[in-house]
Amino acid sequence: MRTTTAVRPGGRSARVQQAVHDAVRQLADEVERDQLTIPLIAERAGVTPSTVYRRWGSLKELMAHVAAERLKPEAEPQDTGSLAGDLLAWAGEFMEDMVSLPGQQVLADALGSTDAALKGRCRQWQCDQVSLFLARAHARGEIVSCDIDTLLDLIMGPLTYRLSYAPDTVSESWLRRCIARALGSM
Amino acid sequence: MRTTTAVRPGGRSARVQQAVHDAVRQLADEVERDQLTIPLIAERAGVTPSTVYRRWGSLKELMAHVAAERLKPEAEPQDTGSLAGDLLAWAGEFMEDMVSLPGQQVLADALGSTDAALKGRCRQWQCDQVSLFLARAHARGEIVSCDIDTLLDLIMGPLTYRLSYAPDTVSESWLRRCIARALGSM
Structure with missing residues (x-):
């Protein structure tokens, strides 16, 4: 399940995206790829794991979104x-x-x-x-x-x-x- | 950690590979991609999850090997x-x-x-x-x-x-x- 709501710049949704993408980029420098998990990313971003699952569906799709950026x-x-x-x-x-x-x-x-x-x-x-x-x-x-x-x-x-x-x-x-x-x- | 031993056709290593690849292909028809896990694949293949982790490292790399085949x-x-x-x-x-x-x-x-x-x-x-x-x-x-x-x-x-x-x-x-x-x- 993935929300398809457009991301308003500066809105809550945009802030969550920014925080999660930033967390992924930081952690990519700190831990091995196999150690990267959604709970770890969520903790660093200051959101709940379920926020990440709801929005990106899986770690693989989250990584694809960060890569696309x-x-x-x-x-x-x-x-x-x-x-x-x-x-x-x-x-x-x-x-x-x-x-x-x-x-x-x-x-x-x-x-x-x-x-x-x-x-x-x-x-x-x-x-x-x-x-x-x-x-x-x-x-x-x-x-x-x-x-x-x-x-x-x-x-x-x-x-x-x-x-x-x-x-x-x-x-x-x-x-x-x-x-x-x-x-x-x- | 991944073993780099060559796979002898008909040997134990080849049989494990065959069983795990077959399990992935069967399960791909039965469950959503997000539901596919190493324990599930190992169970179907009749091997331990650690055998799969030891040999392929992660689900992503196992899927890449099956895809390459x-x-x-x-x-x-x-x-x-x-x-x-x-x-x-x-x-x-x-x-x-x-x-x-x-x-x-x-x-x-x-x-x-x-x-x-x-x-x-x-x-x-x-x-x-x-x-x-x-x-x-x-x-x-x-x-x-x-x-x-x-x-x-x-x-x-x-x-x-x-x-x-x-x-x-x-x-x-x-x-x-x-x-x-x-x-x-x-």
Whole structure:
């Protein structure tokens, strides 16, 4: 059972979410992943375990929600002056972040969820970023012959695949080739 | 703590693994995912919970191991007479399997693991399949200008990405385009 009430910024619901997410992030630095439990998280957040169960359903889904927040873009992505540059700055930062040990856990937590709404939000954030890069490119007068889906398929597709299955095989030069291929395609 | 002893087919270790995997598969049809626990699985498998903890470490990692078995190719993949056909038959079957509700859970369980060895095995199975398709293509005299990594990046990359984040956006026609692009590239 999960409440679907929208979270008002500053409201009680938002404060609980913030406290629980903060508790998870703090505890992740202090205890082994296998030691992390909902009672422990609730205690640190100053809420009852049942509040956490009611809202997130299970530890796995709570971890997926915290991970998704990490995947959410925090600031306006860098304007590098070209579409290829914008894509490289953005995907390169994602790559660097997700290839790290904590990043690998974030990616696994997000991809380990079967919550379609959560996954949809993660995909939407990526669509929004790429859409912004395309709008900038058009405004600059760059000739662009590919669409959002193709860019995501050919950049975030192989990147997410390799980060998941073989993180030691990603590199900036490989990512540059993915981007060049994506921009040349269609 | 996890034993790294190789599993001898027919040995005690192999029998325990088989019993526990069977128990997970049976219980997955009977109880909600949130109700699945190691004591319940152990009881069904006729082993002690500590046997399961010792061998797999946690429920999450046990589920990832069972999921990985589902991702392991069972039989020699179909020889369709062309590289494009072989890739479509193989990736198309994977797509159909993983877009289903149980397939979505399998994919989430496998990608939700941070066990690098397990992920490496999954990737190796995919490499082996594609390598076999390339060997067949060479034997047929097909001119092939792409390598295993590119085929995985451009077919399994976008496929795994979409199956994870937006399973309702995959289709056979889209997959055909991915394959055509992969074969034309480089």
